[in-house]
Amino acid sequence: MSSSTDDAGTTTHSLQEFKLFETQSNFYMIGWDGSGVYRVLKIDRLDPSELNISQDSTHYTKKECYELLKRIHEGNKATGGLKLVTLCYGIIGFVKFLGPYYMLLITERRHIGDLFGHSVYAVSKSEIVALHNSTVQCNFANSRDENRYKRLLCMVDLTKDFFFSYSYNVMRSYQKNVCNYETGHNLYEKMFVWNEFLTRGIRHHLRNTLWTVALVYGFFKQASLSESGKDFKITLIARRSRHNAGTRYLKRGVNRNGDVANDVETEQIVSEDVPEDHPMQISSVVQNRGSIPLFWSQETSRLNLKPDIVLSKKEPNYEATRLHFDNLVERYGNPIIILNLIKTKERRPRESILREEFVNAIDFINKDLPEENRLRFLHWDLHKHFRSKTKNVLALLCKVATCALMLTDLFYYQVTPAMTIEDSMSLSSSSDADTGDISPHTSSDDDNGDHDSLEKKSSRSKNIAYGKCDVKPPRLQSGVLRTNCIDCLDRTNVAQYAYGWAALGQQLHVLGIRDVPAIELDDPLAISLMGLYERMGDTLAHQYGGSAAHNKVFSERRGQWRAATQSQEFLRTLQRYYNNAYMDADKQDAINIFLGTFQPEQGMPAIWELRSNSLSNGRNGEMNIGKDERCLSDGDFLHESCTPLSAMSSNHESMPQKGFSAPLQHVSHILSESSSDIPVSNDVALSRCTPSMPRKQLFGDVQKVHRFGSDQVYFGGEEDMSSVSNFVDIEWLSSENPCENALFDRSSELTRNLTAETSSTENSVNGVGQSAPTISESGSSSSKGKEPMGTKIREDFPDSFKEWVAYGEALCH
Numbered sequence: 030m031s032s033s034t035d036d037a038g039t040t041t042h043s044l045q046e047f048k049l050f051e052t053q054s055n056f057y058m059i060g061w062d063g064s065g066v067y068r069v070l071k072i073d074r075l076d077p078s079e080l081n082i083s084q085d086s087t088h089y090t091k092k093e094c095y096e097l098l099k100r101i102h103e104g105n106k107a108t109g110g111l112k113l114v115t116l117c118y119g120i121i122g123f124v125k126f127l128g129p130y131y132m133l134l135i136t137e138r139r140h141i142g143d144l145f146g147h148s149v150y151a152v153s154k155s156e157i158v159a160l161h162n163s164t165v166q167c168n169f170a171n172s173r174d175e176n177r178y179k180r181l182l183c184m185v186d187l188t189k190d191f192f193f194s195y196s197y198n199v200m201r202s203y204q205k206n207v208c209n210y211e212t213g214h215n216l217y218e219k220m221f222v223w224n225e226f227l228t229r230g231i232r233h234h235l236r237n238t239l240w241t242v243a244l245v246y247g248f249f250k251q252a253s254l255s256e257s258g259k260d261f262k263i264t265l266i267a268r269r270s271r272h273n274a275g276t277r278y279l280k281r282g283v284n285r286n287g288d289v290a291n292d293v294e295t296e297q298i299v300s301e302d303v304p305e306d307h308p309m310q311i312s313s314v315v316q317n318r319g320s321i322p323l324f325w326s327q328e329t330s331r332l333n334l335k336p337d338i339v340l341s342k343k344e345p346n347y348e349a350t351r352l353h354f355d356n357l358v359e360r361y362g363n364p365i366i367i368l369n370l371i372k373t374k375e376r377r378p379r380e381s382i383l384r385e386e387f388v389n390a391i392d393f394i395n396k397d398l399p400e401e402n403r404l405r406f407l408h409w410d411l412h413k414h415f416r417s418k419t420k421n422v423l424a425l426l427c428k429v430a431t432c433a434l435m436l437t438d439l440f441y442y443q444v445t446p447a448m449t450i451e452d453s454m455s456l457s458s459s460s461d462a463d464t465g466d467i468s469p470h471t472s473s474d475d476d477n478g479d480h481d482s483l484e485k486k487s488s489r490s491k492n493i494a495y496g497k498c499d500v501k502p503p504r505l506q507s508g509v510l511r512t513n514c515i516d517c518l519d520r521t522n523v524a525q526y527a528y529g530w531a532a533l534g535q536q537l538h539v540l541g542i543r544d545v546p547a548i549e550l551d552d553p554l555a556i557s558l559m560g561l562y563e564r565m566g567d568t569l570a571h572q573y574g575g576s577a578a579h580n581k582v583f584s585e586r587r588g589q590w591r592a593a594t595q596s597q598e599f600l601r602t603l604q605r606y607y608n609n610a611y612m613d614a615d616k617q618d619a620i621n622i623f624l625g626t627f628q629p630e631q632g633m634p635a636i637w638e639l640r641s642n643s644l645s646n647g648r649n650g651e652m653n654i655g656k657d658e659r660c661l662s663d664g665d666f667l668h669e670s671c672t673p674l675s676a677m678s679s680n681h682e683s684m685p686q687k688g689f690s691a692p693l694q695h696v697s698h699i700l701s702e703s704s705s706d707i708p709v710s711n712d713v714a715l716s717r718c719t720p721s722m723p724r725k726q727l728f729g730d731v732q733k734v735h736r737f738g739s740d741q742v743y744f745g746g747e748e749d750m751s752s753v754s755n756f757v758d759i760e761w762l763s764s765e766n767p768c769e770n771a772l773f774d775r776s777s778e779l780t781r782n783l784t785a786e787t788s789s790t791e792n793s794v795n796g797v798g799q800s801a802p803t804i805s806e807s808g809s810s811s812s813k814g815k816e817p818m819g820t821k822i823r824e825d826f827p828d829s830f831k832e833w834v835a836y837g838e839a840l841c842h
């Protein structure tokens with residue numbers, strides 16, 4: 030949002046500081062951008078039921094603006110003149126309940142970080158200003174319902190976990206900003222902008238975003254670190270989706286649009302900490318968490334700490350689940366890797382009900398997809414492995430994370446001093462037809478096409494802007510790891526840390542800070558990263574679950590006394606239970622009001638009268654307000670030309686849900702269902718994650734992991750109902766025998782292959798042609814009429830496993 034286009038089509042810098050004045054008939058907001066340019070916004074107060082806003086097209090100097098305010102004051106002396114109301118830092122939006130409009134303002138802000146020279150702020154204080162004045166009659170201005178709606182809106186604490194930037198599109202990933210830079214209106218329609226509804230009126234009136242800020246809800250934290258005398262910065266950003274948003278028991282599963290509850294995008298950015306006149310290398314990697322995409326619910330109970338899980342609706346074609354994964358492909362590209370951590374077996378079936386149905390859904394969807402676009406999955410009963418004191422669970426998760434990272438890769442880009450802000454944030458601005466689109470397209474038949482087009486743009490940029498700087502070729506992330514447990518809080522956060530750990534080693538390596546693409550789990554860098562993920566996990570858990578996350582792994586990893594850890598977990602369980610049972614209903618109402626999911630109307634039931642779900646979409650509390658207000662679903666890496674998992678089904682059936690009353694169950698002990706319950710044995714060393722099989726056995730005869738195409742290396746293992754996968758070898762994952770160099774060799778091989786690919790491309794650009802590495806020979810002929818997947822299979826594997834690898838069938842146990 031470094032600039033905005035107004036209704037005249039001219040581009041102006043964003044306004045960052047404002048003063049609000051009032052007369053009896055109007056509000057006047059004066060904004061300036063720090064460069065000496067002042068603008069004026071006029072808001073009418075005489076008709077409180079309508080939003081009447083106009084913007085003066087004149088660009089004033091400071092002196093001219095002072096003279097204008099003086100004339101306004103003189104012209105309104107009879108009714109009190111012009112008065113200063115407040116200094117502010119942006120308009121959050123406008124809202125109307127049953128009476129007049131209200132304006133929400135940021136009156137205090139605090140600086141929380143910088144992204145590539147762009148400041149990021151959090152809200153320290155906000156204020157609600159009624160547009161009507163005391164002389165205008167308003168029947169509903171002080172009514173009981175009106176005041177209750179205002180109190181509900183104030184329950185959304187904007188000073189906690191909301192952040193924004195005037196000049197950087199913080200609602201989008203760094204890769205998306207570089208590959209497809211956007212400004213203005215479109216940014217507010219992204220899924221991570223929480224005040225899209227509140228700003229809709231002013232944006233449509235003025236056709237610009239000069240006066241508003243786009244608020245992102247989630248987590249933002251930076252840490253400055255040093256390694257081998259080289260300074261760098263780690264930024265961890267979590268963006269919570271506004272679609273299907275809410276609290277733990279009131280928002281579960283998926284809705285008809287394919288939006289899941291607790292949908293959070295996490296981005297880990299590593300950047301060099303260098304002076305402004307030096308080139309800066311930047312790497313980012315994105316992962317995702319979200320509720321299991323099925324129609325399921327849990328009844329909030331004040332007597333039952335672990336309510337039953339109910340499958341509210343079984344779709345024969347899993348249409349909503351399919352829509353969800355279609356959306357993930359649009360946002361991130363292929364492959365989509367699912368890490369499902371819920372339980373396999375329970376005395377009383379709860380999580381296992383969802384596990385079985387989720388497996389069925391993935392298998393059903395995969396049947397209609399070409400092999401290269403099939404969903405990768407690992408169903409891994411984390412609780413079972415936690416209870417096995419002989420297994421280092423965090424190390425096992427790091428193995429999974431490394432395999433996933435090999436499939437998706439990460440984003441890398443180098444910014445040079447000669448580049449402007451617009452240059453550094455947009456490689457896609459070039460109008461040359463031969464440069465192509467640098468975003469990863471899932472529909473491309475040429476596996477290297479996107480990488481080649483990125484290289485061409487990079488080469489062209491070097492000639493124009495880089496001068497004599499030695500610029501490395503960029504790299505793209507294509508695909509995403511999607512992790513879930515039941516709440517997507519505690520177990521999920523540990524798994525996301527493992528992925529961040531694996532990515533950090535690769536990021537520091539590609540930036541040239543470390544010589545090897547891996548770090549040990551007891552390295553100070555890994556410990557610092559663990560602290561960031563622990564804080565993020567606590568923040569996201571408070572937002573959705575009502576308490577900090579259950580962090581036994583992190584606590585015991587730091588050597589915290591076990592008794593203290595158990596006491597802390599017990600208190601967090603009680604806090605979560607109390608908030609879920611007694612506070613979440615009002616909190617959900619407040620979120621629905623803030624997001625515009627529910628809009629009050631005179632003569633219609635109030636939102637608190639709808640808690641019986643008579644007008645809600647089943648147990649998940651999605652209000653039926655008529656027209657679907659769902660806007661663009663971005664966080665996306667890809668352009669509109671991407672091919673989703675499957676063609677979007679039109680006229681899909683409307684699926685109303687019925688509420689279910691979960692039977693009460695006796696609670697013999699207090700334990701949160703989402704408690705990680707992770708015993709970490711003191712005798713298990715938390716060192717570098719190493720597989721137990723040598724590299725040759727791990728990869729078979731496939732010596733190349735193809736990055737941007739459809740040819741993938743698949744791994745399988747011996748049958749185990751608690752662990753089923755089609756992208757990682759279960760036997761290797763669960764093995765305990767040490768092999769110190771295997772994982773390092775695997776990461777190094779990935780790096781060598783990528784370096785070879787990019788070097789080959791760069792030499793081609795410079796006129797030196799090199800042949801690309803070839804894929805291994807295909808396996809045996811298909812017995813089912815399908816083409817084999819281009820992977821040579823070792824002879825000592827079982828026949829069922831060889832057939833699965835060759836023809837892409839799911840390996841089920």
